[in-house]
Amino acid sequence: MLESSFRLKNKVLIAELVAVQLDSFRKKIVINKGENDEGYLGQPILDATGIIGQITQINPFSSTVLLITDPNHALPVQINRNGLRAIAIGSGENNALLLQHLPRPLITDSNLPNDAHILEGDLVVTSGLGRRFPRDYPVGEIEAIIQSAEESSARVIIKPFAEFNQIREVLMVWPNEYKNND
Numbered sequence: 001m002l003e004s005s006f007r008l009k010n011k012v013l014i015a016e017l018v019a020v021q022l023d024s025f026r027k028k029i030v031i032n033k034g035e036n037d038e039g040y041l042g043q044p045i046l047d048a049t050g051i052i053g054q055i056t057q058i059n060p061f062s063s064t065v066l067l068i069t070d071p072n073h074a075l076p077v078q079i080n081r082n083g084l085r086a087i088a089i090g091s092g093e094n095n096a097l098l099l100q101h102l103p104r105p106l107i108t109d110s111n112l113p114n115d116a117h118i119l120e121g122d123l124v125v126t127s128g129l130g131r132r133f134p135r136d137y138p139v140g141e142i143e144a145i146i147q148s149a150e151e152s153s154a155r156v157i158i159k160p161f162a163e164f165n166q167i168r169e170v171l172m173v174w175p176n177e178y179k180n181n182d
Contacts, residue, residue, distance in 0.1 A: 010175055011173070012172065014172075015032055016169055029053075029064070031045070031063050031170060032061065034060050034061050037172070039055055045170050045171065046137065046162075047169075049162055050137070050161030050162045053073065054132060069093060073089070074088070076126065077127055077139050077158075082122075086099045099118075100153070102154050102156060120143065122141060125137060140162075
């Protein structure tokens with residue numbers, strides 16, 4: 001964890017897990033850092049390999065983090081290879097995010113330039129849109145592309161880099177643009 005903090009250009013603080021809620025309807029963890037550590041609502045949380053989630057509840061000594069795999073979480077992302085932007089939605093599973101309602105030509109049209117396609121194995125990073133998560137943080141990679149002949153859109157499954165079943169410590173990140181106005 002400490003080694004990964006050196007790769008980030010932002011202020012970071014290591015926090016430990018104190019509770020986990022990982023059922024199919026809620027994907028949350030509680031960490032041992034909060035307002036007294038300058039944490040704030042919406043703060044990005046990472047593990048050593050990628051984005052974990054964001055703080056949704058904060059107390060003086062602890063915070064609740066909504067994981068990116070929660071069905072109620074949406075994350076602005078982009079395909080690193082071609083810059084295509086989309087929204088990754090939590091699937092409710094620990095090992096999958098979804099890109100939904102992508103036009104089929106982005107998947108199947110051979111007339112498009114090769115860098116306009118979505119391909120299995122593509123790296124997915126945060127886009128920086130919405131200013132919640134800084135740009136270019138690793139999210140995962142495209143694992144599968146599911147196309148239905150009847151529909152005009154495709155579903156894309158992202159395998160997150162974060163190790164949700166093995167989380168013990170996380171990094172609280174302060175994006176460079178963030179200024180605590182309290």
